[in-house]
Amino acid sequence: MSENVFQPKIVAFLCNWCSYAGADLAGTSRTQYPPNVRIIRVPCSGRVDPLFALKAFQDGADGVMVLGCHPGDCHYQQGNYFAQRRYALMHRLLEFTGVESERLFVDWISASEGKKFAQVVTDFTERVRALGPVPIKRQTPALQEVSA
Amino acid sequence: MSALEEQIRSAARQYLENGDVSVVIGYERGPKGKVRPAFVHQADDAERLVWSPECNLNLVTYLHNYKHSPRRGVPVPRVAVVVRPCDARAVNLLLHEQQIKRENVKVIGVTCAGSEVDGELRQACTVCQERVPVIYDVLVEPEQPVEVPEAQDDYGDVAEMESWTPGERLEYWAKEFDRCIRCYACRQACPGCYCFECVAEQVFPHWTSIALELPEKYFFHVMRAFHLAGRCVGCDACEVVCPMDIPLSKLNRMLAKEVEALFGYHTGDDPETLPPLATFSPEERLRL
Numbered sequence: 001m002s003e004n005v006f007q008p009k010i011v012a013f014l015c016n017w018c019s020y021a022g023a024d025l026a027g028t029s030r031t032q033y034p035p036n037v038r039i040i041r042v043p044c045s046g047r048v049d050p051l052f053a054l055k056a057f058q059d060g061a062d063g064v065m066v067l068g069c070h071p072g073d074c075h076y077q078q079g080n081y082f083a084q085r086r087y088a089l090m091h092r093l094l095e096f097t098g099v100e101s102e103r104l105f106v107d108w109i110s111a112s113e114g115k116k117f118a119q120v121v122t123d124f125t126e127r128v129r130a131l132g133p134v135p136i137k138r139q140t141p142a143l144q145e146v147s148a
Numbered sequence: 149m150s151a152l153e154e155q156i157r158s159a160a161r162q163y164l165e166n167g168d169v170s171v172v173i174g175y176e177r178g179p180k181g182k183v184r185p186a187f188v189h190q191a192d193d194a195e196r197l198v199w200s201p202e203c204n205l206n207l208v209t210y211l212h213n214y215k216h217s218p219r220r221g222v223p224v225p226r227v228a229v230v231v232r233p234c235d236a237r238a239v240n241l242l243l244h245e246q247q248i249k250r251e252n253v254k255v256i257g258v259t260c261a262g263s264e265v266d267g268e269l270r271q272a273c274t275v276c277q278e279r280v281p282v283i284y285d286v287l288v289e290p291e292q293p294v295e296v297p298e299a300q301d302d303y304g305d306v307a308e309m310e311s312w313t314p315g316e317r318l319e320y321w322a323k324e325f326d327r328c329i330r331c332y333a334c335r336q337a338c339p340g341c342y343c344f345e346c347v348a349e350q351v352f353p354h355w356t357s358i359a360l361e362l363p364e365k366y367f368f369h370v371m372r373a374f375h376l377a378g379r380c381v382g383c384d385a386c387e388v389v390c391p392m393d394i395p396l397s398k399l400n401r402m403l404a405k406e407v408e409a410l411f412g413y414h415t416g417d418d419p420e421t422l423p424p425l426a427t428f429s430p431e432e433r434l435r436l
Contacts, residue, residue, distance in 0.1 A: 021149050037194065050374060051347065051355065051371055051374070054367055054370060054371060054374075055263050055355055055356070055367070058356060058363045058364075058366075058367050071430070071433070072430065073272060078428065081428035081429075081430065082425070082428055084428070084432075084434055084436065085411075085424060085425055085428055085434065086425060087436055088406075088410060088434035088435065089374070089377045089378075089403060089406060089407070089410075089425070090374060091400070091436065092402070092403075092406050092436075093370060093373060093374055093377070093402070093403060094370075095310075095314065095317075096306075096309065096310065096399070096402045097317065097318070097366070097369075097399070098314050098315070098316075098317035098319070098320070098322070099318065099319025100314050101315070106436040107436070109340075122260055135318055136362060136363045136366045136367075137363060138357075138359075138361070138363045138364070139361070
């Protein structure tokens with residue numbers, strides 16, 4: 001990574017059943033993707049409360065990705081449908097309050113789409129890099145404050 | 149004493165005399181002449197109740213104090229509450245969310261001509277089409293029917309802000325949120341805000357610190373707005389009680405507009421329809 005360009009911090013919530021396996025496939029097939037992404041494995045995209053994204057922004061993430069199974073493929077039948085509705089509103093709320101909604105990225109990635117995962121992460125990293133640091137970041141990251 | 153006040157008092161007196169309810173929640177005039185919420189326990193005290201356009205709070209909030217039995221062997225108290233049409237939809241909201249039981253609540257619905265904030269008609273009231281509550285046990289009506297304004301709510305203020313650039317919007321909200329002192333009055337006044345432990349005060353998980361900085365204030369207000377997405381009835385009680393005059397109704401109205409556009413849902417019109425975030429349609433593909 002070059003020191004001179006802005007390196008965004010990106011938090012990615014991947015559903016255990018599709019997207020995490022997709023990321024795994026990207027890894028095992030040695031597909032290159034930017035190291036800016038920090039992956040968090042969750043049981044389902046329906047588990048990812050939009051407040052997780054808000055908290056991530058607050059604690060220093062410049063972009064948040066929520067990746068789940070394609071509609072109809074959810075391991076729990078309906079989790080991603082609920083997520084879809086929540087994020088549709090959260091996107092608009094972020095946009096309305098002045099945080100670019102592109103910083104919150106929601107997409108569906110199946111276990112066989114390793115290539116798509118790498119592509120999506122690359123594109124998103126570049127978009128967030130262009131946007132710059134998130135404006136609602138805390139000065140002190142939460143963890144440092146607790147341990148201090 | 150207006151005809152409305154007379155009807156509210158007689159309804160309250162009747163409920164208390166018959167033992168239908170143990171308390172009537174309405175408004176009274178305080179020692180300095182301002183209206184304030186009143187809790188009437190005795191039939192004789194029903195004379196304290198008043199009604200005027202200054203009654204701009206949402207008394208449904210207080211129903212949360214009467215949800216549980218005070219001690220073992222004592223039934224859940226029955227309550228009567230004076231509501232405007234917007235407040236009445238909050239009653240439907242709480243019924244749907246199983247916070248209250250219909251048989252425990254008597255609704256005294258007031259035919260509303262709009263409420264005033266600081267002597268001026270509330271913005272939302274100038275375009276409000278509903279003058280009669282959707283749910284009531286007693287309807288309080290004036291002698292003259294209330295006129296419905298011709299202007300419909302087109303969410304013009306929200307649309308205008310949406311035409312700004314993200315930078316301008318951030319600047320606007322940073323300026324507004326900067327005044328916030330995090331007194332949580334907005335949350336306390338809201339009938340939809342009844343979490344046992346609010347995210348803003350939770351320590352485990354520690355969502356946000358108590359610092360009075362933009363990130364924390366932003367988190368609190370956006371979190372609260374999102375929790376009310378598809379649940380806000382638009383009574384603007386949060387904005388009325390805000391000591392720093394933060395235009396919170398803009399956040400709520402923006403979400404109400406989106407919820408109406410995306411899901412065709414209007415909060416509290418009936419207690420049966422599922423709110424938008426509690427259901428889904430397998431066919432829909434929303435812009436993400």
